[in-house]
Amino acid sequence: MSQLTQETCEACRADAPKVTDEELKTLIRDIPDWSIEVRDGVMQLEKHFAFPDFVQALAFTNKVGEIAEAEGHHPKLVTEWGSVIVTWWSHKIRGLHRNDFIMAAKTDKLL
Numbered sequence: 001m002s003q004l005t006q007e008t009c010e011a012c013r014a015d016a017p018k019v020t021d022e023e024l025k026t027l028i029r030d031i032p033d034w035s036i037e038v039r040d041g042v043m044q045l046e047k048h049f050a051f052p053d054f055v056q057a058l059a060f061t062n063k064v065g066e067i068a069e070a071e072g073h074h075p076k077l078v079t080e081w082g083s084v085i086v087t088w089w090s091h092k093i094r095g096l097h098r099n100d101f102i103m104a105a106k107t108d109k110l111l
């Protein structure tokens with residue numbers, strides 16, 4: 001399990017730096033199952049989680065919500081029967097911050 005899971009998010013600020021290309025290459029190794037998506041020019045981390053039914057998908061969704069509230073950093077969550085797509089990015093900087101990698105690692109740790 002990545003050391004990122006031991007870190008906590010810093011407060012989201014509009015002038016916070018995006019991760020550099022070099023940091024991105026290093027950080028993504030810690031969360032190898034996550035994909036990097038770019039939507040409207042905004043880089044995001046995304047992963048699909050499969051579950052046997054809706055109840056377990058919803059339970060996982062709520063767990064992600066709990067860590068998001070605890071860290072003050074929130075994802076996009078798409079919950080369907082047997083499926084949750086989790087997407088992390090930093091809205092204020094319209095891109096990826098270290099916070100997003102921390103939260104992706106913490107998301108994986110929920111399973």
Ligand SMILES: C[C@H](O)[C@H](O)[C@H]1CNC2=NC(N)=NC(=O)C2=N1
Binds near residue numbers: 091092093
């Ligand atoms: C006021 C509040 O802390 C901020 O708006 C936080 C809330 N959660 C957040 N979550 C994410 N992913 N990005 C943000 O910029 C962000 N900002």
